[in-house]
Amino acid sequence: MSYPNKPLPPGTPAPDFTLHSTPDQSVSLHELRGRPVVLIFYPADWSPVCSDELAVFNQLLPEFERYNAEVMGISVDGIWSHTAFADDRNYQFPLLSDFEPKGEVAKEYGVYRQEGTAARANFLIDPEGTIVWNEVSPVGINPGAGGVLDALEKLEGAKAKEPAR
Numbered sequence: 667m668s669y670p671n672k673p674l675p676p677g678t679p680a681p682d683f684t685l686h687s688t689p690d691q692s693v694s695l696h697e698l699r700g701r702p703v704v705l706i707f708y709p710a711d712w713s714p715v716c717s718d719e720l721a722v723f724n725q726l727l728p729e730f731e732r733y734n735a736e737v738m739g740i741s742v743d744g745i746w747s748h749t750a751f752a753d754d755r756n757y758q759f760p761l762l763s764d765f766e767p768k769g770e771v772a773k774e775y776g777v778y779r780q781e782g783t784a785a786r787a788n789f790l791i792d793p794e795g796t797i798v799w800n801e802v803s804p805v806g807i808n809p810g811a812g813g814v815l816d817a818l819e820k821l822e823g824a825k826a827k828e829p830a831r
Contacts, residue, residue: 673776673787673800680791681774685762686745693738693760696795702735702821703791704814707772709783709805711743711751711761719786719808724757726811733818738762741784742769777802790817 674681680703684694695703706723708716723730723737730737737759741748748761764771764784772778777785788809790799799817803809 671776673785673789673802674774674797676796676798676800678797680789680795680797681771682795683771683774685740685764685771687738687760687762688749689745693762695791698736699795700793702733702793702818704730704735704737704818705775705789705791706737706739707775707777707784707787707789708739708741709779709786710741711747715786715806715808716741717755719810720757720761721755722808722811724755724759726815727758729811729815730818733822735818740764740771742772742782779805788814790814790821792821 680695682695684692687693706720708719710716720739727737739759739761742764744765745763748763752761769778769784772784775789777787779785785802786805786809787800787802789797792798798821799814801809801813
């Protein structure tokens with residue numbers, strides 16, 4: 667299978683996936699249809715910038731809940747690392763393990779790095795399953811959550827302007 671070498675652009679159907687959120691539970695993207703989904707691809711558990719970035723999203727979860735958005739982190743680390751990391755940092759959203767086959771989902775989204783990690787990238791997927799916004803940041807930079815919150819606000823505004831069916 668060939669993978670894009672750049673992030674999937676807005677307007678692209680989001681590739682479906684099923685990844686472990688705990689050692690015995692999985693999350694499938696298609697199960698979340700009907701609500702916006704925020705995917706936070708990040709390079710590694712326990713790294714300072716990743717810890718800071720995920721802490722921002724964790725702190726702003728009430729803002730995401732206002733939009734009925736599901737927030738999920740994804741890295742190529744194993745599920746046991748995710749479990750310890752999330753418990754240690756008290757993250758209140760799932761961290762999904764893209765471990766085996768390594769980086770398969772990051773590759774499908776065009777954000778797998780040659781070094782063997784996911785890039786620092788955020789995607790917003792609309793309730794119908796289409797990518798409506800993305801952002802890729804340098805590995806050493808915490809982009810915060812402002813961009814994705816702005817995109818959620820625009821998505822909500824566009825939805826409000828749709829004619830009633």
